[in-house]
Amino acid sequence: MHAESEEMRNRLMSEFDHVYFDRVGRLEGEFVSNDTGLLLLDRAGACLQANFPPGSSMAATMPFSEANQPGLWDHAQSLREGWDELPLIENAAVFSHIYYSNYYHFCFEFMQKFRLIEPFDIKVVIMPAPIYRQGVFREMISRVLGDRLLLPANELVRLKNPMLADGWQSEESLRWLREFVGKTLPAQGRRYYVRRNPPKGRNGNNIAETEAFLAFLERHDFTTIDFGNGELSLAEQIDKLQGASFVLAAHGAGLTNLSYLEGPARVIEVFGRSVISTSFIRISDALGLDHHAIIAETLDERGDIVVDCDLLESLMD
Structure with missing residues (x-):
């Protein structure tokens, strides 16, 4: 770890103290999912939170916002009045995630729900339609779904004792992901610089490409790559x-x-x-990769990270 201040070093190190648990189980009763798969409504009109990862900063506000959308209570009342006429489905799981559009959270949290239901006879998976309509997400869901029926979360059906699951990054989840994908890449001496072009910009999205940094890349024969924003297939991303x-x-x-x-x-x-996150440090640790985390506290006028090229140079040995 290479940090300019003890504060930033401690902030990153503190993440190693977090403990998460995979959870899977049935919610007893009858429920109807809302269109995001984040709320379940019961016969009494009560809203129950589902698929919210604990510890998320958004989890504190999103259930409240979801439950207080205009028209939700009128919708709940109409469900109650026609409850027994709704189709009844058993052996169903409700999948969603507040960060499903993020490739990391999709692979290590959303997709892990399929790992967790493997021991159970789940015939139907309910999830919001936007998740399985997007590029690489659609590809991966199609492969892992098997012979299960996929229904959009806004389908008005009663779910009897639905299954819920929360998955987290772990060595087990990494092994499952690698086995699911079925493709790994041996080292052959190539050097890659990953340039990011996310659709939503934020401070620290990328490394500032100063003259010194570009000269460093050229001097050490780095190839610049970009994983895209979900439009590339899984194989195309890995092959980069x-x-x-x-x-x-x-x-x-x-x-x-x-x-x-x-x-x-x-x-x-x-x-x-x-x-600041230990997500990818944990991947390297599990795979035996040599991982160096640099926390740089200076941004340029575009909000890109100014990295110490002398430090980079020292890490090339």
Whole structure:
């Protein structure tokens, strides 16, 4: 870890103290899902929270916002009045996630719900339609769904004793993901710099491409790649790291693709102050990759991270 201040070092290290548990089980009773799959309504009109990851900053406000949308209570009343006329489905699971559009959260939290229901005879999976209509997400869901029936969350059906599941990043989830994908990349000495172009910009999205930084990339024969924003297939994304022995990138969801490296490889992950996470350090740790986290506290006028090129140079040995 390479940090300019003890404060930032401690902030990152504190994430290793977090403990999460995979959870799977049935919710007894009859429920109707709302269109986001984040609320379940029962016969009495009560709203129950579902598919919200604990510890999320958004989880504190989103259930309240969802439950207080204009018209929800009128909708709940209409459901109550025609409750017994709604089709009844058993052996169903309700899948959703507040961060499903993020590739990392999709792979290590949303997709893990399929891992967790494997021991159970689930015949129907309910999820919001936007999740399975998007590029690589659609591809991965199609592959893991098997012979289960997929229904949109806004379908008006009663779900009897629906199954809910929460999955988290772990060595078990990483092994499952690698086995599911069925493709890994041995190291062949290639060096990659990952440039990010996310549709929603934020401070610290990318590394500032100063003259010194570009000269560093050229001097050490880095190839610049971009994982895109979900439009590339899974194979296309993984193949961009073909033969990787060295990966340099700002923190971002595309580093989920480190999951398919065989190593030995060195990873340099650059953070700004705003978003600091151990997600990809944990992947490297599980795979035996040499991971260096750089926390840089200076941004340029565009909000890109100014990284110390002398430090980068020292990490090339």
